[in-house]
Amino acid sequence: MTDLPSLRESLEAHGLMAKKSFGQHFLLDLNITRKIVRLGGPFDGDVVIEVGPGPGGLTRALLETEARKVIAVEMDSRFIDLLGELNGVYGDRFEVIEGDATKIDEARSLADRNLTEAAHIVSNLPYNVGTPLLIKWLTGPWLPLSMTLMFQLEVALRVVAPVGDNDYGRLSVISQVLCDCQKIMDLPARAFTPPPKVDSAVVHLKPKAERPEPRVIRNLEKVTAAAFGQRRKMLRASLKSLGGEALLEKAGITPSERAEQVSPQDFLRLAHLI
Template sequence: MNRSPDGLPPLREVIAEHGLAPRKSLGQNFLFDLNLTARIARSAGKLEECDVLEIGPGPGGLTRALLMEGARRVLAIERDPRCLPALAEVAAHYPGRLEVIEGDALKVNPLEKLSAPIRIVANLPYNVGTELLIRWLTPAVWPPFWSSMTLMFQKEVAERIVARPGSKAYGRLSLLAQWRCDARMVFEVPPKAFTPPPKVTSAIVHLTSRPAPLYPARADLLERVVAAAFGQRRKMLRASLRALGGDAEALLEAAGITPTRRAETLDLGEFCALARALEAR
């Protein structure tokens, strides 16, 4: 039997042995290339003194890379019971360093099983990726339980996370991520890297949590202002912000913003000024 650099069988053999055909219903696209999974793991920074949370490990390609790169411990949440025997083999190869929870990442609370500092590293299933990201960006208390996140998304979603004012991709996700994080796109991953190849290019995004948000604002009010502004992004703000109730022009004036501007021209500081004006009102 061939062996990979970590002493375990190549992923193709693991998948064949356990009959792990990727399932579209679970948003599964498996990465076979261990050079690529190692590159993703290295993008997360030094892992020796960190616990790593991984969502949707599948047959364990990225999991193996995280352990090879020295992660103190990996906690992996996997919804597909078919993948558990393959992950158990990885856990046996790295005694005490990998724990696997079978379950839905949207319903499992992993915190009792993790010790700080914590990094999240995942090739997120396409069907839950954005929802998980928004949850991790909007906890009740900041700073969050994680210090950084290194995540794979469809390139289109990755572009929305890092977009700047004035671009088509700029919107709610950009503001939500950049208010509390330093967010950057690390590299793209072509469809042919996956089995089965998705119809879109993917990209790795690295987010580092800031100790405090970039500008003062109440999270719930910032969210309301951003949702109203981008809910009708082609309209001028004096029209789109009517959704907040009250006098939209007076609100804009209080924040020092011209009422005829459109949502995509405002930067993060201006949105936070609007949230503070809404709170004062």
């Protein structure tokens, strides 16, 4: 690390600052990024994909581990040259892909580089695409080994919320059916440059050993959208188009319950029955 300028120096040298339109808020304290990586790991011998590296705070911390390779996906072309400077220290253990992470085929990208299809995801997610990216990785055909993701606090709380909690919703159900989810770190707004208007938190998601088949995952998306789209209605009404009372009785769920009273496993049972 002594061969590299500080993150602030790198930003100044390249005349860069965060872009509001990209939802960028940078972590420039390497003590924080190292802690995030330590809590999300270990990554020994594995490939790590980082989304939205910006100036490379998390990237540097990841490259200090025993990860086999770190691939950074960055859509802001302004940062490509800055990030490329890491190759001078870390060689081909590091690579930048310029592109939109919501559109990238991770399995193809790994195969094109003769890498194992398995990889971890680590990201200080841009606020404006955090939830869509999480849903993509949870429900898509390519499944990460693990995900260590920074969200604005309200989204992080929704991911880990238990049934009956005020934050419990569709994102809670889908995340918890498919992964073991844990909030591993809180970060105040002042930790970022520029500071966002809200606090943030890091969530670690580890996919469960037994994964439902794609049909069931699609049904889970469908049934949670219907139930939480009308969350104040009883399930017999909100799920009427999917089978209503008959479906609920088959699943052993009281038709008068509302969405926030139904556990992730009960939603999974409904998804199997649709």
